[in-house]
Amino acid sequence: MSRTERLAPWLFTVAFFVVWEIGVRVLDIGTYILPPPSLVFEQSWVFRQALFRNSMQTLYTTLAGFGIAVVFGLALGIFIGWSKTIYNGLYPVMIGFNSVPKVAVVPVLVLWFGIGTVPAILTAFLISFFPIVVNVATGLATLEPELEDVLRALGAKKMDIMLKVGIPRSLPYFFGSLKVAITLAFVGSVVSETVAANSGVGHLMLIAQANSEVPLVFGGLLCLAVLGIVMYAVFALLEQRFTGWAFRGQDRRAA
Amino acid sequence: MSRFVELDDVDLMYGGPDGTLALRGASLGVAQGEFLAVVGPSGCGKSSLMKLVTGLHPPSRGSVRVAGNQVDGPVKIAGMAFQNPIMLPWRTTIDNILLPLEIVQPHRRHFRARRKENEAAAEALLATVGLGGFGRKYPWQLSGGMQQRASLCRALIHQPELLMLDEPFAALDAFTREELWSVLQDLWLEKRFTVILVTHDLREAVYLADRVLVMSSRPGRIVAERRIELERPRSLARTFDPDFVAIVHELRDHISAVRQGEVS
Known part of the structure; x- marks a missing residue:
């Protein structure tokens, strides 16, 4: 990647805030509708402790729900992909199951577990395990029949084929799905926090909105964006590390 | 000569009692160490023959015997190669070739302990197909022809008594294909395993085989048999000699007849 290519995302981010700032000032939009980023940053700094504490809570519920989704999704995916x-x-x-909007499930979860951390974790789990299951199952189910023949003719059991070929072969699908799943888990936990919790960024934004602290509401949004990007980046990196063979680019070919 | 592979009046039907009949009344014998080619139009059940002999699919009627035993499950002594080399991209070429040893007994038991010897054997095999020194490369770093050579090595690494080839060279360019004919002939002359080669290519069949069977289209039946008594090793130049060409034409006539029958 060239220097400009590497810098481009940063430049666009900066440009985004600049356009926002200028737009708000030129069009004279009230801060209670859309506060300028300068004010958002300022208020975010004032409330940094609350933002940090609630971000950590959201991160915790997201990762907990996501963790369960990975274990459960992998297991169910292998089970589903096992046979036609x-x-x-x-x-x-x-x-x-997946077509049911998960927001609609939150009241049921609250009924069972009460308001708080547990429904947030469960919503994150429910919303994020599906892509993992589908990807793992598809990866296993699309195994080349010839290769299966080669191995079966040698007396390979289903388990051998899965361990030697099926599971490694579906790993790129699995890691690819993690990027999607972590983002969805995040959506799930924030939705649940907004509806039924007493901590977390979603909850904080709800309170700020009730108090007409509009810049803080946007501060919450920024926190969510940053957390989302970081988590996505972590899993994109993991994907590259573990399944680099599936991304056989020109540079690797030359190496 | 003892018959190493023997099919006796075999029917093969897919998809239950109302399914399609892929093979009807197929009877054939292959001697130990013989090179048999099976040719025919598309959909003549050549691939079904592969599945029957390797024990991947039971016959609907009749019996299949390999190495003197009734086939009632995977035969475990066969190596297979297909049109698509299907190498595993996360394994190096060497590790791809060693895959059968991780599956089939008795190699499986000693796989870890004999890692060094196995790798040496794979390297030696790679050298014989002209891929010496490529073992550490990943399959996607190899060309199609090189992958197909590696796929042959994978089919042979466990020293199978029977090699089953399903149009292994069909996807290659003409030059590479003819080069690989020679590679395969050399390997066979050296090790003398039994080969069943399924192919569309009549020149390929005549060049490589001791005997060629012609099959009719679905349901597949064996309609002609031709022994090829050309001296070995056969050179590529030989494929242009009149006697060679005459055999190819003779086989072509059989295929045409089969296809005519199909139209009428």
């Missing part, structure tokens, strides 16, 4: 019959039988059920 299971795949065909369970896939429609999964689709049905």
Whole structure:
């Protein structure tokens, strides 16, 4: 990547805030509708402790829900991908499950577990395990039949084929899905915090809005954006590290 | 000569009692160390033959025997190669070739302990197909022809008594294909395993095989048999000699007849 290419995301981010600042000032938009970024940053600094504490709470519920989603999603994905019959039988059920908006499930979770951390974790889990399941199952189900023949003719059991070929082969799908899943988990926990919690960035934004602290509401949004980018980046990096072979680019070829 | 592979009046049907009949009344024998080629139009059940002999699919009727035993499950003594080399991209070429040893007994038991010897064997095999020194490369760093050579090595690493080839050279360019014919002939002359080669390419069949079977289209039946008594090793120049060309034409006539029957 060239220097300009590397710098481009930063330049665009800065440009975004500059345009926002100028736009708000030129169009004379009230701070209670859209505060300029300078004010958002200032207020965020004033409330840095509250923002930090609640961000950590959100991060915690997100990662906890995501962690459960990874374990459960991987297990269910392998189970579904194991045979065509299971795949065909369970896939429609999964689709049905996934089509239910997870916000609608939050009241049920609150009913069962009360307001607080648990519904946030569970919402994050429920919303994020689906892409993991689908990707792992698809990775396993799209195994080349010839390769399966080669191994079966040698007396390989289903387990051998899975361990030697199926699971390594579906790893790029798995890591790819983690990037999507972590972002979704984040959505889940913030939604749940906004509806039913007494801590977390979602909750903080709700309180700030009730108190007409509009710059702080946007401060919360910025925190969410930063957390989201960091988590995405971490998992994109993990993906590169573990399944670099699936991204066989020109530079590796030359190496 | 004892028959190493024997099919006796075999039917093969896919998809239950109302399914399609892929093979009808197929009977054939392959002697130990013989090189048999099977040719025919598309959809003549050549691939079904592969599945039957390797024990991946049971016959609907008749019996299949390999190495004197009734086949009732994977035969475990066969190496296979297909049109698509299907190398695993996360393994080096060497590790791809060693894959069968991680599966098949008795190699599986000693796989870790004999890692060094196994790797040496794989390297030696790579050298014989003209890929010496490429073992540490990943398959995606190799060309299609090189991958197919590696795929042959994978089929042979466990020293199978039976090599099953399903159009292994069909996806290669003409020059590479003919080069690999020679590679395969050399390997076979050296090790004398039994080969069943399924192919569309009549020149390939005549160049490589001791005997060529012609199959009809679905349901597949064996309609002609031709022994190829050209001296070995055969050179590529030989494929342009009149007697060679005559055999190719003779086989072509059989195929045309089969295809005619299909149209009418």
